[in-house]
Amino acid sequence: MTERRDDDMADLDRLFALARKRAPEPPPELVRRVGRAGVALQPAPARPGARAFWPRLLQGAGGWxxxxxxxxxxxVGLVFGLGGLIGPVAADEGAGAALSLLPGGASLEQPLLGAGDE
Amino acid sequence: MPMPRDSATDQGTASDDQLLADYAAGRGGAAAEMTARFLPLAYRLAFRMLGQAADAEDVAQEAMLRLFRQAPGWQAGRARVGTWLYRVTANLCADQGRRRRLAPLEAADGVAAPGLPAEEALTDRARVAALHAAIATLPDRQRLALVLRHLEGLGNPEIAAIMEIGVEAVESLVARGRRRLAEVLAGRRAELGYGGEDD
Known part of the structure; x- marks a missing residue:
């Protein structure tokens, strides 16, 4: 029984070897069809001298x-810009302040800023 | 072995990874080279899994189209091209098998052994056809494991990677497949020209 099973397995291995030797091959028309599809799907080669956008931009800017x-x-520009925004706001905060130059004279008040214009 | 690990290794040509990179870079002739190198692999597996030349052509062509599309994003060294293509082909075969019932194999078509005497070639053809017909009776996963192991000549670890299962599971599938094949073919030993003296 065991010998018979061994024989079966040996026969099977011979059949496998035969099948490997006689492997099916793709028909020529399929080879041509797939080859054409491969060419159609292939990315275009990079043009000589044509470089990608970012490397060209970097080069134009003088490199790193x-x-x-x-x-x-x-x-630096950002810092100055922000400084320019903050400065006038601080000055405006004092625009409404007034200084009384006369003792008890509530009727004569001089604006702290812009007084020389009047 | 029909499919070397890296099909270019023994040929002194570009490695599989390099060939895909060449294709992605637009090198002329790379598409034809990929076709010559990889289409036979996809076609063999599809034919042996599906048993019909027409279905095998459809599956092999689709697998190759996916490989062409995959090439530009291929990461060298992450996976073996052959393993990837086997897996894609096996999945496509499974899809195809679900759509159509397994048909009788056409094993005799297009596989004539050159140089053999007519009678011997006929006998060989009949033997291979009988083997393929017996393989067709196996459950899908047993069939895939057995075809990859004994007809494609792959090692169990690579089969495990293709089927995304453990090596032990592969061993079990292959062993069960062999036993079942032996049972199916046992009654045809004399017909196949083996062990005639026992019968």
Whole structure:
């Protein structure tokens, strides 16, 4: 019984070997069809001299040092810009203040700012 | 072995990863080279799983289209191209199998052994057809594991990766498949020209 099973397995292995030797091959028409589809789907090669957008931009800006300089200038500009916004607000806060120059004279009040214009 | 681990390794040509990179870069001839290298793999598995040339062509073509589309995003070294393609082909076969009932195999078509005498070739063809017909009776997962192991010549770890199961599960599927095949073919030993003296 065991010998018979071993024989069956040996026969099976011979059949596997035969089937590997006689492997099915794709028909020529399928090979042509798939090859054409592959060409149609293939990305276009990069054009000589054509570089990607970002590397070109970086190069135009003077490389990394140039880009660093622009970034630093931007930060400085931002600081000055914010300073310019904050300054007038602080001054405006005092625009409504008045100073009385006469003792007890509530009728004569001089504005603290802009008094020279009148 | 029909499918080397990296199909280019023994040929002194570009590795599979490099070939996909060349294709993605638009190199001329890469599409034809990919077709020559990978289409036979997809077609063999599809034919042996589905048993019909027409279905096998559909599946193999779709698997190749997916490989072409995958090439630009392929990450070298993450997976073996052959493993990926086997998995995609196996999944497509499963889909196809669900849509159609398994049909009788056409094992004799297009697989004539060149150089063999007519009688011998006929016998071989009949033997291979009988084997494929017996394989077709196996449950899907047993059939896939057995085809990958004994007809595609893959190792159990790679089969496990393709089927996304453990190595022990692969061993079990292959062993059960072999036993069942042996049972199916046992009654046809004389017809197949094996063990005639016992019968």
């Amino acid at each position: 040092p140039g880009l660093g300089g622009m970034a630093a200038a931007g930060v």
